[in-house]
Amino acid sequence: MRIALGVEYDGTDFLGWQRLGTGRTVQGVLEEALSFVANTPIEVTCAGRTDAGVHGRCQVVHFDTDVQRQDRGWILGTNSRLPTEVAVRWLRHVPDAFHARFSARxxxxxxxxxxxxxxxxxxxxxxxxxxxxxxxxxxxxxxxxxxxxxxxxxxxxxxxxxxxxxxxxxxxxxxxxxxxxxxxxxxxxxxxxxxxxxxxxxxxxxxxxxxxxxxxxxxxxxxxxxxxxxxxxxxxxxxxxxxxxxxxxxxxxxx
Incomplete structure (x- = not known):
């Protein structure tokens, strides 16, 4: 199934959105938190990458998983593992045709x-x-x-x-x-x-x-x-x- 999330973050202390080989990024900490909840690696795709120091009010991401969790479990579990500067605001189940980047108008x-x-x-x-x-x-x-x-x-x-x-x-x-x-x-x-x-x-x-x-x-x-x-x-x-x-x-x- 494909899941979309709305994510907000204070980008001040991050090296930007995109996961890097080294250094703290928003994508990196989000994927780490989601993977903990799923107990399996999760990779996300975002609507638009932001640079170091740039903030996000409602970044939209999607990921695919076979793991079954209640929506409340995904949100609360992920937020419990995220640093205070990042929070998942909402979750929606979306069709496979949805793509966080390419579906955005x-x-x-x-x-x-x-x-x-x-x-x-x-x-x-x-x-x-x-x-x-x-x-x-x-x-x-x-x-x-x-x-x-x-x-x-x-x-x-x-x-x-x-x-x-x-x-x-x-x-x-x-x-x-x-x-x-x-x-x-x-x-x-x-x-x-x-x-x-x-x-x-x-x-x-x-x-x-x-x-x-x-x-x-x-x-x-x-x-x-x-x-x-x-x-x-x-x-x-x-x-x-x-x-x-x-x-x-x-x-x-x-x-």
């Missing part, structure tokens, strides 16, 4: 920036910081150049292994809430560091160092060297992937 991220003269203390693990005032309207104008289907080669790391740099951004919303600025971006898929490089390129616009039209120029230039720096990982959270209703997943991950 979109993915949504949020980047949170504390915009005040004083650095964060309480929320330092979950927000990035810019001490100089940012103009949200200018950044919104710059962001409009990125909506739609484009070649995003200028906004991916040189180490990105995706063979095709074309992606479709459905929405990119920027809102200020007191001294915090939230960037929410949804696309069919993302390239390596794409969100953080987009944020890093919108900041010079918000600071008045570049005009909003510059973002479009960078996009058309297709050269990573033309874009802004990569924004810090701590401000980024993978909110959720989105799937067709037919798979019977919770409403928060359905289109």
């Amino acid at each position: 979109a993915r949504r991220y949020r980047y949170t920036l504390l915009n005040r003269p004083i650095r964060p203390a309480l929320d330092a693990r979950f927000v990035a910081w810019e001490r100089l005032p940012l103009d949200v309207e200018r950044m919104q104008a710059g962001a409009q150049h990125l909506i739609g289907e484009h070649d995003f080669n200028a906004f991916r790391t040189v180490a990105c292994q995706a063979p095709n740099p074309v992606r479709t951004i459905h929405a990119l919303q920027i809102e200020r809430d007191d001294d915090r600025i939230h960037f929410e971006i949804q696309a069919n898929a993302f390239l390596h560091h794409m969100v953080r490089n987009i944020i890093g390129s919108l900041l010079p616009v918000g600071l008045g160092e570049r005009p909003p039209e510059w973002v479009g120029e960078v996009l058309r230039g297709r050269d990573r060297a033309l874009a802004g720096p990569t924004a810090p990982a701590c401000g980024l959270t993978f909110l959720r992937p989105l799937y067709p209703d037919e798979f019977g997943l919770p409403a928060e991950v359905c289109l």
